[in-house]
Every structure is written in C-alpha cells, then in structure tokens.
Amino acid sequence: MIEIDDSGVDTPILTKDDIVRLEEPYDLPERIRCAIVSCRQPHKRGYFALLRDGTLSRIGHDCGKRLLGEHNFVLMRRDLDKRRARARREQYIRSPDFDPGGALASLAPWDERVEMINQFIRDLGQLDANMLAKMQDAVKWHHGELEYWDTRNRQLTRIQIQRGKVLELPSGPIDKEIGWQADFVSAKTRILKIIECLEKDEHTDDELKLLMSQIGEAQWKLRMTAEMLDEFDAFCGSITTKQIMSIFFQGVKLPRTLGPVDRTPINKLDPGP
Numbered sequence: 001m002i003e004i005d006d007s008g009v010d011t012p013i014l015t016k017d018d019i020v021r022l023e024e025p026y027d028l029p030e031r032i033r034c035a036i037v038s039c040r041q042p043h044k045r046g047y048f049a050l051l052r053d054g055t056l057s058r059i060g061h062d063c064g065k066r067l068l069g070e071h072n073f074v075l076m077r078r079d080l081d082k083r084r085a086r087a088r089r090e091q092y093i094r095s096p097d098f099d100p101g102g103a104l105a106s107l108a109p110w111d112e113r114v115e116m117i118n119q120f121i122r123d124l125g126q127l128d129a130n131m132l133a134k135m136q137d138a139v140k141w142h143h144g145e146l147e148y149w150d151t152r153n154r155q156l157t158r159i160q161i162q163r164g165k166v167l168e169l170p171s172g173p174i175d176k177e178i179g180w181q182a183d184f185v186s187a188k189t190r191i192l193k194i195i196e197c198l199e200k201d202e203h204t205d206d207e208l209k210l211l212m213s214q215i216g217e218a219q220w221k222l223r224m225t226a227e228m229l230d231e232f233d234a235f236c237g238s239i240t241t242k243q244i245m246s247i248f249f250q251g252v253k254l255p256r257t258l259g260p261v262d263r264t265p266i267n268k269l270d271p272g273p
C-alpha cells in the first residue's frame with residue numbers, strides 16, 4: 001500500500017466542532033491517513049474539510065459521517081454541492097468571451113429601431129391594409145403604377161411612379177416582419193434566461209448547458225435581426241429622397257436612418273471554446 005504525502009492538510013481533528021465545512025471530495029487509488037484523531041486510519045474516499053483555525057484537513061467518508069452525525073453530514077454535503085455548482089456557473093460568467101449582461105445592455109439601442117419598423121408598418125396599415133404588398137408588386141412588375149384605397153381621404157388613389165425613380169423595396173424588412181421580430185425577441189429571451197440561470201441556485205448544470213448550447217442559435221437570430229435593421233435603414237434612406245413617396249406617406253412618419261447596426265451584442269454572446 002502506498003501512502004501519498006499528506007503534509008499540509010493534516011491538522012488533527014478532535015471533535016465535529018472543529019469542522020466548518022467540506023471543501024472537496026477525494027477518491028484516490030492510494031489510501032491517505034485520516035486526520036480525525038480518534039480514527040487515524042488510511043482511507044481511499046473522503047473529504048477535504050475547512051477547520052475553524054482556517055487550515056485544511058481531511059476526513060474519511062464513513063468516519064466523517066460518524067463524527068459529524070448523519071444530519072449534519074447531509075447538510076454539509078448539500079452545502080458543498082451547492083457551492084460547487086455555483087462555482088461551475090461562475091466559470092461561465094467569468095468567461096472573457098461571454099458577457100450576457102453586457103450583451104443585453106448593448107441590445108438596448110436595437111429596441112428603438114425595432115419599434116421604429118413596427119410603427120412604420122402599423123402606419124402603413126392605417127393607409128391601406130395591403131399597402132406593403134402593393135408597393136412590392138409595383139416594384140416587382142415595374143408597371144410604375146400604384147393604386148390603393150386611401151382610408152384617410154376615403155378615395156381610391158392612383159399614383160404614377162416615374163420609371164427609374166421607383167422606390168427600391170428590399171426583400172427583407174417589410175415582408176418578413178413577423179419572423180425577424182420573433183427572432184429578436186427570442187434571442188433576448190435566451191440571454192435573460194441565462195442571466196437568471198447564472199444568478200439562481202435552482203437550475204441544474206444540464207439546464208445551464210442546454211442554454212449555453214442555444215447561444216449559437218441566439219447569435220444567428222441576432223445576425224438575422226441586424227441584417228433586417230440594416231436593410232430597413234437603407235430602405236428609409238432611399239424613400240426619403242424620393243418626392244413621390246411624400247404622397248404615399250402623408251400622415252405616415254418616415255423613419256429616420258440611423259447608420260449601420262452595431263453588431264457588438266452578437267460578439268458578446270460568443271461563449272468561447
């Protein structure tokens with residue numbers, strides 16, 4: 001039988017009151033001598049324990065349970081499990097590449113743009129429920145004419161669009177509005193869930209790992225959202241320069257352009273290797 005060098009964690013333990021808490025379990029191929037004075041036998045399994053004087057010592061699994069009493073032992077085990085689980089979660093938090101709180105904060109400016117698109121789509125719907133589809137048809141077929149029922153003025157309105165000055169509608173932001181907004185919301189929800197998971201004790205490692213594995217999906221959703229926001233921005237930039245659009249959009253507040261979307265939040269979601 002080999003006995004490993006156990007100097008340094010061999011403070012003698014006289015009574016159960018010497019033990020503050022369990023630190024780490026050990027399970028070794030070699031036996032190490034127990035520090036409980038009344039035991040002093042070599043054990044393969046046990047725990048390193050923090051003592052009142054601040055030093056570390058160790059107890060065997062079975063004799064430790066006898067010394068502490070079944071009830072105390074279970075409580076200390078439970079406390080150890082909780083601390084170890086928390087430490088594992090904190091490893092994720094401390095990852096230099098993954099900062100869910102920071103990501104959420106950097107997404108705040110995106111909210112304004114998302115709301116801008118929502119407002120624009122709602123306003124267009126007030127003019128004519130099918131306005132978006134009609135505008136896209138007019139562009140698609142290049143017939144240079146757009147007809148719609150103007151609910152404000154209660155009349156059928158026909159607009160000639162000069163060829164070459166037809167507004168260029170992107171394929172993205174206005175015909176997929178429901179899909180990408182859902183993506184944006186679900187990406188944010190994932191980050192919130194991870195923050196909640198990191199802060200609370202009741203989540204299991206499996207749940208945390210599942211959430212972490214969904215980060216890639218959240219990134220993809222945010223990437224889609226960023227593209228939509230950029231496309232919409234380009235769309236707003238093009239329509240504001242066209243006089244004809246002022247006829248379309250009387251009563252509709254034209255969204256202002258905000259420049260390229262800051263993609264930092266996407267990078268901040270990267271949990272690293």
Ligand SMILES: [Zn+2]
Pocket residue numbers: 034035036039040041043059060063064
């Ligand atoms: Zn022992």
